[in-house]
Amino acid sequence: MTDVIEETHGVSRRAILSGTAAIGAGIVLADMATSQANAAPLTQDEIASLPRVKQEMVAPPFLPQHDQVATGGPKVVEVRFEIEEKLMIIDDDDTEIWALTFNGSVPGPMIVVHQDDYIELTLVNPASSALEHNIDFHASTGAMGGGELTLISPGEEAIFRFRATKPGVFVYHCAPGGVMIPYHVCHGMNGAIMVLPREGLSDGEGKAITYDRAYFVGEQDYYVAKDEDGDYLRYDTAGEDFADFLETAATLTPSHIVFNGAVGALTGDNALTAKVGETVLVIHAQANRDTRPHLIGGHGDHVWADGSFSSSPQVGLETWFIPGGAAGAMTYTFRQPGFYAYVNHNLIEAIMKGAAAHFQVEGEWNDDLMTQIKPPTAI
Numbered sequence: 508m509t510d511v512i513e514e515t516h517g518v519s520r521r522a523i524l525s526g527t528a529a530i531g532a533g534i535v536l537a538d539m540a541t542s543q544a545n546a547a548p549l550t551q552d553e554i555a556s557l558p559r560v561k562q563e564m565v566a567p568p569f570l571p572q573h574d575q576v577a578t579g580g581p582k583v584v585e586v587r588f589e590i591e592e593k594l595m596i597i598d599d600d601d602t603e604i605w606a607l608t609f610n611g612s613v614p615g616p617m618i619v620v621h622q623d624d625y626i627e628l629t630l631v632n633p634a635s636s637a638l639e640h641n642i643d644f645h646a647s648t649g650a651m652g653g654g655e656l657t658l659i660s661p662g663e664e665a666i667f668r669f670r671a672t673k674p675g676v677f678v679y680h681c682a683p684g685g686v687m688i689p690y691h692v693c694h695g696m697n698g699a700i701m702v703l704p705r706e707g708l709s710d711g712e713g714k715a716i717t718y719d720r721a722y723f724v725g726e727q728d729y730y731v732a733k734d735e736d737g738d739y740l741r742y743d744t745a746g747e748d749f750a751d752f753l754e755t756a757a758t759l760t761p762s763h764i765v766f767n768g769a770v771g772a773l774t775g776d777n778a779l780t781a782k783v784g785e786t787v788l789v790i791h792a793q794a795n796r797d798t799r800p801h802l803i804g805g806h807g808d809h810v811w812a813d814g815s816f817s818s819s820p821q822v823g824l825e826t827w828f829i830p831g832g833a834a835g836a837m838t839y840t841f842r843q844p845g846f847y848a849y850v851n852h853n854l855i856e857a858i859m860k861g862a863a864a865h866f867q868v869e870g871e872w873n874d875d876l877m878t879q880i881k882p883p884t885a886i
């Protein structure tokens with residue numbers, strides 16, 4: 508049971524221990540990792556002879572199994588995304604949207620690789636789809652981020668490969684051209700990839716940063732149209748709301764701003780979990796609008812707000828800014844148990860539109876950090 512719980516959080520104890528062990532095992536590995544960063548281009552034959560690994564995708568907020576410190580040299584990481592156009596409920600009032608998804612979730616699954624690895628992505632658009640789709644990786648270099656190489660009609664699949672040259676967290680999204688780009692992105696067709704430095708994360712001053720759990724929060728703005736009575740419209744098929752979307756999106760006023768596809772996807776029974784003393788990595792992506800994450804009752808211990816692991820993290824932040832079209836990352840070591848809200852700290856967007864998550868944290872209360880001197884009492 509323990510294994511299951513820990514593995515669903517994307518970072519097994521085993522992986523952490525092996526990562527730590529790798530650091531402890533010596534400078535040889537660290538040197539090798541550093542020297543391989545931004546390695547020289549390989550020939551097609553050399554790439555063909557690299558080790559290949561299949562990454563099993565998991566639905567957010569979880570991350571696929573991964574090592575924090577790379578072992579060995581660059582690999583070819585095989586990823587398969589199947590596009591799914593599906594009707595989703597996005598709030599407590601049963602408002603519907605025909606979501607456009609990678610692998611059936613909003614956001615799409617997180618991919619995790621190390622710098623200088625190759626990602627070989629198979630994109631599948633089933634014959635049952637109504638629309639053509641593709642994928643643009645902000646982590647990649649060349650031809651519309653892969654968009655030109657992956658544009659596929661229903662009933663087609665394409666495979667493309669790119670090298671992860673820049674370490675950081677990056678958005679990917681569908682970009683099939685013209686107004687279809689915001690239409691697809693605002694119907695859920697986006698996600699993120701984490702490209703870890705081969706030697707793992709660090710504070711920029713030589714100290715390693717490791718995490719016990721990792722979560723992927725994908726913030727999504729929707730623009731659902733209303734009828735003349737003020738009720739949200741419903742549609743029979745994907746794509747049918749296109750004309751209405753053009754009007755609602757042009758207002759730049761989302762009907763919903765949510766984490767992980769729907770109001771409440773990460774709150775209540777779906778709350779993220781942690782224990783006092785654990786360090787949690789949160790990757791937060793917003794493919795379309797600016798956002799400003801804040802952990803109520805905690806802080807960003809280390810924050811890469813712009814998502815680049817080439818930069819040193821900022822420390823001890825209250826709120827940080829992630830521009831639309833980017834992912835950011837932060838780590839926090841929980842010091843107190845209890846209930847925390849993790850929000851977009853435009854509080855109208857958090858509370859009235861839906862951009863809020865919860866953390867439920869187990870452990871012992873620290874009276875030194877906070878205590879109640881007098882409970883609410885009549886004056």
Ligand code: CU
Pocket residue numbers: 607639640641681682683691696
């Ligand atoms: Cu698409």
